[in-house]
Amino acid sequence: xxxxxxxxxxxxxxxxxxxxxxxxxxxxxxxxxxxxxxxxxxxxxxxxxxxxxxxxxxxxxxxxxxxxxxxxxxxxxxxxxxxxxxxxxxxxxxxxxxxxxxxxxxxxxxxxxxxxxxxxxxxxxxxxxxxxxxxxxxxxxxxxxxxxxxxxxxxxxxxxxxxxxxxxxxxxxxxxxxxxxxxxxxxxxxxxxxxxxxxxxxxxxxxxxxxxxxxxx
Numbered sequence: 001x002x003x004x005x006x007x008x009x010x011x012x013x014x015x016x017x018x019x020x021x022x023x024x025x026x027x028x029x030x031x032x033x034x035x036x037x038x039x040x041x042x043x044x045x046x047x048x049x050x051x052x053x054x055x056x057x058x059x060x061x062x063x064x065x066x067x068x069x070x071x072x073x074x075x076x077x078x079x080x081x082x083x084x085x086x087x088x089x090x091x092x093x094x095x096x097x098x099x100x101x102x103x104x105x106x107x108x109x110x111x112x113x114x115x116x117x118x119x120x121x122x123x124x125x126x127x128x129x130x131x132x133x134x135x136x137x138x139x140x141x142x143x144x145x146x147x148x149x150x151x152x153x154x155x156x157x158x159x160x161x162x163x164x165x166x167x168x169x170x171x172x173x174x175x176x177x178x179x180x181x182x183x184x185x186x187x188x189x190x191x192x193x194x195x196x197x198x199x200x201x202x203x204x205x206x207x208x209x210x211x212x213x214x215x216x217x
Contacts, residue, residue, distance in 0.1 A: 031083060042188075050161075053181025074107060081096030081097030134163045138159045
């Protein structure tokens with residue numbers, strides 16, 4: 001279906017479909033909302049990694065993050081982004097596809113490329129990588145203000161998390177990394193809540209868990 005799109009927001013999670021003006025072609029069947037999947041995949045992977053960044057769990061178990069980063073945070077979230085394209089949701093498609101790619105790239109870096117980076121440069125390289133993601137997250141926080149309070153809070157907390165982790169890795173500042181880990185835990189909890197609210201409200205057929213819709217409809 002060809003469309004003329006303008007953003008609008010309802011009471012849902014990471015963003016509603018863009019307004020579509022149909023042409024003579026019949027619309028395709030609707031699909032389920034992929035936002036709860038994308039949010040849950042992001043939340044769980046962020047939570048597990050942040051547990052190591054805070055020092056609450058010993059660093060010896062960190063390889064478990066790679067499995068989550070590839071399968072759930074990466075592939076599952078990337079699929080959620082593709083389904084958001086199908087749903088004509090520009091914000092959700094951009095966010096989920098990008099962060100799915102973030103987790104896949106994180107997995108690929110640690111699995112294949114980290115050992116080829118000189119130890120003296122590794123912190124600066126990872127710091128640059130994380131600060132670049134901070135920039136993306138910060139500008140995505142602006143359109144998130146047209147979604148819900150829950151989703152907007154995820155983006156604000158995540159931007160701070162990336163900034164702290166980026167600066168901490170660049171300067172080998174372990175306190176900043178630990179603080180970034182705590183912000184990561186907060187980000188994961190809010191993202192989990194947004195996912196829980198979205199899937200619960202959809203399943204019950206009415207608003208059970210508030211998400212705080214923002215913007216106009």
